[in-house]
Ligand SMILES: Nc1ncnc2c1ncn2[C@@H]1O[C@H](COP(=O)(O)OP(=O)(O)OP(=O)(O)O)[C@@H](O)[C@H]1O
């Protein structure tokens with residue numbers, strides 16, 4: 001496993017790291033974004049969508065009432081799941097809600113992956129976000145370097 005720690009002083013920095021991932025991810029990638037309320041998960045997701053070349057990443061908002069939003073128009077389709085309002089034992093999780101995670105030709109980004117049932121397995125890339133001072137965030141990106149060699153190079157250039 002490769003672990004890269006990044007400091008994001010501003011909202012835009014977090015979005016830019018997401019953008020780097022969006023440029024490098026392959027079809028079938030699942031990105032898990034973990035962090036407390038307001039940590040910047042949705043901000044990061046918007047960056048990923050930008051990196052995928054979506055024409056209007058601002059479209060991506062917190063899917064407050066919908067668990068799932070799908071964004072077309074970039075290099076790959078992106079499924080955005082926000083599981084905040086669901087318990088890991090919720091039967092909904094076994095009724096197709098997680099089907100977007102299985103799409104081999106898309107990218108999935110999951111906020112609150114802690115809610116996923118254990119049989120969902122590990123993500124391709126995991127991003128942990130922590131509040132530091134008022135605006136700064138620490139990001140820890142974890143992935144297999146042999147799969148994402150170029151991503152690693154670009155993240156290291158940024159540190
Ligand atoms: N360095 C930073 N990185 C990311 N967001 C930041 C940063 N500094 C300040 N912010 C602000 O924190 C907020 C993060 O909100 P965002 O919706 O991305 O968080 P979230 O983790 O998705 O929250 P939720 O758990 O409610 O879904 C935004 O208003 C953003 O502008």
Ligand SMILES: [Mg+2]
Nearest residue numbers: 041042062111
């Ligand atoms: Mg969010």
